[in-house]
Amino acid sequence: MAPHPQAAALLARSHRLGADPRNTNYAGGNTSAKGTDTDPVTGGDVELMWVKGSGGDLGTLTEGGLAVLRLDRLRALTDVYPGVEREDEMVAAFDYCLHGKGGAAPSIDTAMHGLVDAAHVDHLHPDSGIALACAADGEKLTAECFGDTVVWVPWRRPGFQLGLDIAAVKEANPQAIGCVLGGHGITAWGDTAEECERNSLHIIRTAEKFLAEHGKAEPFGPVLEGYAALGAVERRERAAALAPVIRAIASQDRPQVGHFTDSEVVLDFLASAEHPRLAALGTSCPDHFLRTKVRPLVLDLPPTASVEEAITRLKELHAEYREEYAAYYERHALPDSPAMRGADPAIVLVPGVGMFSFGKDKQTARVAGEFYVNAINVMRGAESVSTYAPIEESEKFRIEYWALEEAKLQRMPKPKPLATRVALVTGAGSGIGKAIARRLAAEGACVVVADLNAQGAAAVAEELGGPDKAVAVTVDVTSEEQITEAFKAAALAFGGVDLVVNNAGISISKSLLETSARDWDLQHDIMARGSFLVSREAARVMIQQGLGGDIVYIASKNAVFAGPNNIAYSATKADQAHQVRLLAAELGEHGIRVNGVNPDGVVRGSGIFAGGWGAQRAATYGIEEEKLGEFYAQRTILKREVLPEHVANAVFALTGGELTHTTGLHVPVDAGVAAAFLR
Incomplete structure (x- = not known):
């Protein structure tokens, strides 16, 4: 069924506004439209309001993301409003105003939209509007910028009373098209959707023009000596070196996924003389600090300091940050306040290098960084015409530990088993590796798809959901340099690595006398030496992170089973199998578990079999190649063919959280080959 015309127009307007980051940030702001529809009970007209629901994003809003309420019941709530001290109770009352399923x-x-006497209302968080809202003399600047067409509304926490305040402002100022909400954002209205959108854009663009024309040239002050940005290559190297340690800092209370940006906005801010003062003041707009925490952790060393010095200082600053955050909580917590959710930073700023942001998944981490960029823009605008003056710390706490915010968090779906974990899978561009990457991503992991075939790796990463879910890296596992670069890419994309699957492989089936030294060396270089190199780099990163980890080897039943014409492949698989045991013994003290999977021949979907191995093995057994899978199945106890997905299932079983006390194990995935039973 097509949406109501008013709802359709509202969605189109929301998409246009949300498509431009100058208008509002991701998931920030809300829009509404009022109109009439047929009451299915009485058959008469009923006045309704369509408004963006909790947690939606304007740019991607769908009809399902709209709340639909009866206006008569919503407006009637003013008669039972118990006052600002109990205004939170009104949120539950909204449910009794819903139309149909709502x-x-x-x-x-919702109250802001319903109580304001206008058919269409936009509430947005543009950087330019918040800059005026967070200026020390924001009320005076708003009047200078807009005259009497936009009215100043002093800071008030979002809620029913703010809706009443804005409604009163509109009624008292019939000439006004909107208002600036102190410390928060803007609200605009109109009799038609077009007029409302036009008024919103007028406020945003007029504020931008005012700041550009009246702002001073260096709002953040001069460049600090020694704090200029490093060159692009050096920035990346330093960021990758620091990322695992910074992720450890952000994950002391609970594991987090990271995001790194070295945008010009961030680098310019961190090079300025005023950045320590401004960063300490924290963000102001509720949408900002709910995602960035009240303030970031800022490294107070220039980029000329050594990596070792930076790491030492970051750890010291982290201890101080945690103490200060706990003190902030204690200063403002009431007996009924939710428990402290964690004292680690969500934003870590490193002068000359960039910004690391963190969250429960990649998108949350990325968006937190985007919000801090918004905050920098707000600080620049406010400082250019006045002094940046965010809302009081006590007000930030009231919102951060709001019972309504806590209830929203409690409604979040249970995280998937591998949420917050970053997996790197070698040979993931096809076959078994691709199936493993798919399964890990489906269970919540961020995946680094590593493969010698760049095109194949890119296709798999795109299939898994793109940069917020997976990234592709081109890796020849015989190259130490390429392996190191792959882990650097993982650190910059997601903050580090928690789960590594050594899957890359090749096989050449020949008899002993036909096996050349090159055949032997090639297979050992890729699988035995390659797995060693990957595991060594994985262990380095995991130890730095201090979050434990998993390393899984895709070995083979041939590591145990002795078959004909397979000397080089089987010997290197035996090498991998013993690496599992050796590394399990060595890395356990760091909480790193090392396990293996021993598949039988995986024919369907296998890159190795498609590349000639299948034909070679079929010739060995004297059968047609297309019947090789069936042949393998018939020689097993269960008479079942092994597929890539079955190997992926085993990897998940080993890493999904149930086998927390298992290391040094090899799991057979061979449908039962008695000769390959482990002894």
Whole structure:
């Protein structure tokens, strides 16, 4: 069924506004439209309001993301409003105003939209508008910028009372097209969707122009000596070196996924003389600090300091940050406040290098970084025409530890088993590796798809969901340099690595007398030496992170089973199998578990078999190549063919959280080959 015309127009307007980051940030702000529809009970007209529900994003809003409420009931809530001290109770009352099933859960801003006497209302968080809202003399600047067409509303926490305040402002100022909400954002209205959108854009663009024309040239002050940005290559190297340690800092309370950006906005801010003062003031708009925490952790060393010095200082600053955050909580917590959620930073700023942001998944981490860029833009605008003056710390706490915010967090779906974990899978561009990458991503992991075939790796990463889910790296596992670069890419994309699958392989089936030294060396270089190199780099990163980890080897039943015409392949698989035992014994003290999977021949979907191995093995057994899978199945106890997905299932079983006390194990995935039973 097509959406109501008003809802359709609202979605189109929301998409246009949300498509431009100058208008609002991701998941920030909300829009509404009022109109009439047929009451299915009485058959008469009923006045309704369609409004963006809790947690949606304007740019990607769908009809299912709209809350639909009856206006008569919503407006009637003013008669039972118990006052600002109990205004949180009104959110539950919104449920009794829903029309039919009501659509999405109404957000805290529902009252603003419903009580303002306008058919269409936009509430947005543009950097330019928040810059005025967070200036020390924001009220005066708003009047200078807009005259009497945009009215100043002093800071008030979002809620029913703010809706009443804005409604009163509109009624008292019939000439006004909107207002600037102190410390927060803007609200605009109109009689038509077009007029409302036009008014929103007028406020945003006028504020931009005002800041550009009246702002001073260096709002952040001069460049600090020695704090200029490093060159692009050096920045990347330093960021990759610091990333695992910084991820450890952000993950002391709970594991986090990371994101790195070295955008010009961030680098310029960190090079300026005023960045320590401004960063310490924290962000202001509730949408900002709910994602970035009240303030970031800022490394107070120039980029000329050594990596070792930076790491030592970051750890010291982290201890101080945790103490200060706990003190902040204690200063403002009430007996009924939610428990402290964690004292680690969500944003870590490194002068000359860039910004590391963290969250429960890659998208959350990336968006947190985007919000801090918004905050930098706000600080620049406010400092250019005045002084940046965010809302009081006590008000930030009231929102961060709001019972309504806590309830929203409790409604979040249970995380998947591999959420917050970063996996690197070698040979993931096809076959078994591709199946493993798919399974790990499906279970919540971020995946680094590593393969010699760049095109294949890129295709798999795209299939898994793109940069917020997976990235592709081109890796020849015989090259130490390429392996190191792959782990650097993982650190920059996701903060580090927690789970590594040594899957890359090749096989050449020949008799002993036909096996050349090159055949032997090639297979040992890729699988035995390659697995060693990958595991060594994985262990280095995992030890730095201090979060434990998993290393899984895709070995083979041939590591145990002795078959004909397979000397080089089987010997290197035996090498891999013993690496599992050796590394399990060595890395256990760091919480790193090392296990293996021993598949039988995987024919369907296998890159190795498609590349000639299948024909060679079929010739060895004197059968047709297309019947090789069936042949392998019939020689097993279960008479079942092994597929790539079955190997992926075993990898997940070893790493998905149930076998927490298992290391040094090899799991057979061979449908039962008695000669390959482990002894």
